[in-house]
Amino acid sequence: MDLNIMGDLNAPHSMGTTIIGVTYNGGVVLGADSRTSTGMYVANRASDKITELTDNVYVCRSGSAADSQIISDYVRYFLHQHTIQLGQPATVKVAANLVRLLAYNNKNMLQTGLIVGGWDKYEGGKIYGVPLGGTIIEQPFAIGGSGSSYLYGFFDQAWKEGMTKEEAEQLVVKAVSLAIARDGASGGVVRTVTINSEGVSRKFYPGDTLPLWHEELEAHNSLLDLLNAPGPEPMNI
């Protein structure tokens, strides 16, 4: 027993994860769960997997926590210099391609899947997926991480072009919440970051604000509350 579990504590920190990026009419919404695990232990139940690259471009990180952090640190550094040299905010496409270069040229050593999303004045809201291997793919929406397996069918049915900001946010929250319900490697709270011409807005949805799915029950403080609850009202015959 102990050998197995102790081995887990030395396992690399990996973000099981569910990450999502969705474009809407005017910008993008990025979403993620908040669970980071070492083996079967939840090392951090409130992590922040949506990381800033520039004021207008963010990245969702999945896979190895270390690998995704180091890539985003390098890209933030390069983009900072690029912004100074260019004299204006970097575009989402440039940010995504910098991510791709690192992921592709170090493909043998890295194990991380990323979703780059943001808003710039030329193209508006854009989402780029950069999966394992360093492919870059522009998509109207992208899903990633271990929890995304449970969402392919959901998005096939629920995704539509030209959503409003509210619709897109609700879709992302619902999707992450569904993935959390089934993926052991995802959990905690749902975080979203919405980016548009007006700027960036971060939101936080703790577990108790999310809808209940199949076989999930209303939460209580204790069994004792249920046992002490009053019985049903007698009928008035």
Add this chain to the structure above:
Amino acid sequence: MESNQAKNSLLSSHDNIQRTQYPYVTGTSVVALKYKDGILMASDMGGSYGSTLRYKSVERLKPIGKHSLLGASGELSDFQEILRYLDELILYDNMWDDGNSLGPKEVHNYLTRVMYNRRNKFDPLWNTLVLGGVKNGQKYLGMVSHCYIFMQVSGNELYAFLVGFDNDTVVTVQVSMIGVNFEDDHVATGFGNHLARPILRDEWHENLSYEEGVKLLEKCMLVLLYRDRSAVNKLQIAKITEEGVTISQPYSLKTFWGFSAFQNPTVGAEGSW
């Protein structure tokens, strides 16, 4: 006609014997403690399929006969097989119609034999069982021990607890795949050993009331829910006393996410977690 089993050596790999080498659908921790009137035992209702939380209404606490309660973690198909064996055992016991009934000590012994014999055939039941019971306030101390052969160390183990009364004191014993671990006032399987036991060591005391016992178990189950990847927010708490077994309805616990540090954890340390 020669039996295939007779022909093959124990170490042969091309035989047609079934062996549980890897668990597929598994249950996670079980936690149990002694209290004033008997034993309280808790487990969640999850059946994981690898990292997928596939089944969420699995009952892992079952009454056995009139005097025992069995909690199981590990491979669920093996647990179901064990329940079938026990069902037959109790049935034959009832057929004697002699006023006597199998107590926890006897059930424990039976399970020990079954598990051990399977282990000797290199075909273990991938479970750790907790068996608790009261009979005539009678002394009961039991454990189910078995070993598993591992080609590679992997997967979750099933933990068994034996719980019983021993000369008016309730005894809880944990039995793991490797052997008897210990006898204690409280036991847990799997992650429960690392997360729940420290809480119990700190807060358990003699003669807990039912309410105190439930609250303490819930505290343990909540930590497991936060920190065990295979935990599911739906649990049952069972109690066994001289009167008999009661297993609660399934219910969920409220989780807390309101720490201010959770709102924006990476402010000032962009890119960290």
